[in-house]
Amino acid sequence: MGPLIVPDSSLPTTLADLLSNSLVLRQTAPYLPVSALYSLAATSKSLHHIVLHSPEVFRHLDLSTVKSAVVPYAPLDSGGISWRSERMDESLTEDEFYSGPLRGIFSKLERRRLLQNVHTLVLDGLSVPADLVREIIAEDRFNVRILSIREAKNLNERKLMQVLRYAVRPTRPQGSPRIKGIYFFGPREPAPKPDAQSNKKPSPTISRGVMSSQGAQIGAEWNLKSSEALNTALARTEDKWYQCTGRVLAKRPSLEWAETLKACEGIIFFDVVLCRGPRHDPTKAFVSEGPTTGVPNPASYLNPAIATVALGPSGCETCHSCPEGAAAFGQSPVSQFPLLSPLPLHSASIRAAQMPHTIDGSRPPPLFVRCEECLKGRWCERCHKWWDEDCYTGSAIAQRTELQQTEFTEAVQASGASHLAAKKTIKVIGVRRDCFGCGHTCIDCKELFIRQCRTCRNEYCIEDNDASSDTRCDWCNYTSRRTLEMY
Structure with missing residues (x-):
């Protein structure tokens, strides 16, 4: 056995020494884009070994900013001109064509044995066909726990719903699916604004009245900021689902999506939840048996629907509660809470994705969310006050x-x-x-x-x-x- 070599304490600590600590590397790597990680690996052999052989580096992989992941081709609806100019195989399907860039990236990561290390995968705004989502969910070469496909292109929603229903079927293998959370309904994260403003002169715009003036735009921006600050202070959190935000989703999901979420309940979680109003409960809703007048009864039964309205932490304006009870984090079932944005960087667990962060570190506020059908005639769209079924029938x-x-x-x-x-x-x-x-x-x-x-x-x-x-x-x-x- 040779002599023990003790490192010289007089030498300064290098970046490789810091990143060789798995705790430091795990806390640092999610903040670096993929291009920065590969540039770091190209600087020295020690950093190359740390980046490409540590399981902590690609645990959170964001491909939404990678240029090579974008499909550079024109749509196939232009008579197939772009298709034939590339001289591709005639047996190539449309999903295979649009998923080509991402499949190439996944193939490279698999050859370098890095694909299994990815637990959180962000594909926002990219071309993500439903067949590719099926591979991420079903194939063993993927180990993704949280997947984000917000504002994805070339994604067939009906086909995606079929993939999800098949993944949660009662006869599925034990321990499947590995994926636990999917971000799909909300907007993607906004791109960071540059610190330095460009020196280019602004292009001349056509005046469209008083509201297009600079003073009006500044006033509207400050009104929006003050409203957001007030909502944050009242709810003690910046999460939109826990504030008096009103309509959280720009587009109302279809009823088929509600049935899909009902089938995935408790198995796969999403960035939305089902409405728990009493009209969605067949044991509490009123079912009329006599002749109808053409107008639905205010207490009649409703099919499952996705909650799209955030009502704030105070509840009903009269009783400050609701018939179904508020969802309290840590006490209510986890299926009653949506996945919050932004995605967690250092964890791929559902609890980390659902946990609201308060500005003062106190206990999270209760969650009151409903669908618009359950609030018809009882919700003010301006001040977001509302009344439940016990306080006002409507x-x-x-x-x-x-x-x-x-x-x-x-x-x-x-x-x-x-x-x-x-x-x-x-x-x-x-x-x-x-x-x-x-x-x-x-x-x-x-x-x-x-x-x-x-x-x-x-x-x-x-x-x-x-x-x-x-x-x-x-x-x-x-x-x-x-x-x-x-x-």
Whole structure:
């Protein structure tokens, strides 16, 4: 046995010495893009060995910023011109064509024995056909736990739903599928803004009125920032699902997706959850057996639907709760919580992806989410106040009920007070559509934004009618000569 060689303590610590520590490497590698990792591996033999032989480096792999992962071809719908110019095999399918760049990257990682180390895979915005998703879920060469395919291109949703239903079938092998979470419905992470502004002169734009001016744009931006700061302070978290965000998803998912999430419940988790309103429970919902009037009953049964509206942490405006109960993190079943954005960098567990992070380190707020059908007539789209089924039955159409008006009139007559004084003492609930721009609003928002024109006596919104004033609508406030424009 040779003599023990002790490293010279007088030599400075190198980057290779730091990265050779698995803890430091695991905390550092997710922040580096793939191009930076390969550039680092090309600097020296020691760093090359650390990057390409450590299982910690590619545990979180983000390919959304890799240029070679983008399909550089034109769509195949142009008569097959681009297809034939490449002289490709006629037996090549469309999914194989669009998944070519990603298959090439996966092949390289597999040859270097790095593909098995990937636990979190981000493919946002790339060309990801459903067949490629099936391979990631089903094949043993992949070991992905969390997959992100938000805003993916060339992805057949119906085929993807079939892949997911087959993966969670009752006769599946034990321990499958390996994948536990999929990000699909939410928007992808925004690209980081450059610190230094470009020296190029801005291109001239056509003026489109007062709202296109620089002052109006700055004011709108500050209003948005102040609203987001207020929501964060009230909910004590920056996660949109726990704030009074309103509609979280830009596009409402189909009912087929709700059935797919119902089949995957408890096996594969998504960045959305199913609505747990009482109308989705067949034991609580009302099922009419007599003749119908053509208008659905407010308490009738609803098929499973995805919750798309975030209602904030305070619950119902009257009872501050809901019939199905709020979802409390750490106490309620994990199937009641969505995967939160951004993706966790240092862990591929579902708990890490679902855990909300509060700004003060306190206990996470409760989660109140519903689908729009369960909130019809009982949710204000401006201030996001809402009432549950126990506090306000509502109606099938989004208007205030006749019972409210009757109770209001009787209270005014019984008290003998003025109309304005009685209006302050009685709390009118429910919503109606007073403005097509604002959506369904409550009585408080109507008093703030809806005015009655002194000239034509019609109601108007002071925010959506740009040319209006506080006393006149945009039509009556327009002083120039009016002409009838047919087209």
